[in-house]
Amino acid sequence: MTNNNINNNKKKFIKLKYYYGRDLAILLADKICSVYPSFQKQDFIDTVDRKTNDLELKERIKIITETLHDYLPLEYAEVVKILIGILGPPNPYETGMFKEGYWIMPIAFFVETHGIDDFEISTNAIYQITQRNTGEYAVRPFVERYPKQMSSLMLEWSLDTNVHVRRLSSEGMRPRLPWARKLDQFISDPKPILPILDNLKQDESLFVKKSVANNINDILKDNYDIGIKLLKKWSGSQNTNTQWIIKHALRNELKKGNTEAIDLIQSGKR
Known part of the structure; x- marks a missing residue:
C-alpha cells in the first residue's frame, strides 16, 4: 500500500x-x-x-x-x-x-x-x-x-456555463436547505424560485439535477399544489434529465403511496 x-x-x-x-x-x-x-x-x-x-x-x-x-x-x-x-x-x-x-x-x-x-x-x-x-x-x-436583486441574479446564474454556479442558483434558494436557516419568504411563497428551476430542468449535470429535485421536494412540503403543478407542467417533456428530476423530487410522495405522484411518474414512461 x-x-x-x-x-x-x-x-x-x-x-x-x-x-x-x-x-x-x-x-x-x-x-x-x-x-x-x-x-x-x-x-x-x-x-x-x-x-x-x-x-x-x-x-x-x-x-x-x-x-x-x-x-x-x-x-x-x-x-x-x-x-x-x-x-x-x-x-x-x-x-x-x-x-x-x-x-x-x-x-x-x-x-x-x-x-x-x-x-x-x-x-x-x-x-x-x-x-x-x-x-x-x-x-x-x-x-x-435583497430578495428581488437576488432572484434576478440567481436567474442569471442558472444559465451560467459553470456547473457549480448553476447548482448554487437552485441550492441557495432552497426553502429548507439542511444545516441552514429556513428561507421563510419561500416557505410562504416559492413562486420566485420557479423560473430558476425552469431554466435548470434539462440540465445534464447530476450535481444540478439533484439540487433541483431537492428544491422541489422542499416546495412540496409546504406548498404541495405549487410543486405538483410545476412537475405536471414538466411531465410532458421526453427529456431524460427532466424525467429524472421529476422522479427524484417525488421520492417522498411515492414512499407515502401518493396516487397523484405515482400517476405522474407513470405518465412520463408513456
Missing part, C-alpha cells in the same frame, strides 16, 4: 471538525502571506489553535473567520480581494463542499457575516467561492435582505 493510500485511509477516520483547527490555520496563513506578506502568520495560527480546541464544527469555522477578521484589519473590499486572490483554480469536479476546497468555508462565512452591506462585492465573491467550494450558505442572508 502506498503512502498516499495510507494517508487517504487515515483521513476517513478523522472527524470533520478536526480539519478546522491548527492545520487549516497554517494552510490559510501560508496562502494569505503569498499575497499579503505583512499578515501576522504565527499569531493567527496560535490564536486559532488555542480557541478551537474544545469546539464543534460550526463553532470552529466561526472562530477561524473571526480571527481572519481580527488579523486582516482592512476595509472589507480589500480583505475580500486578498481572500479571493488565494482561492486557486475552480474545482473541475461535481463534488460537494467537503470533497474539494474544504478550507474555503471560513472565507465563505467571512463574506456571509461581514459583507451583507456590500451587495456587489459580496455576490461577486460568492460567485468565485462556489466554483471552488460552495456558496449555498453564504448566499442566504443576501436572499433575505
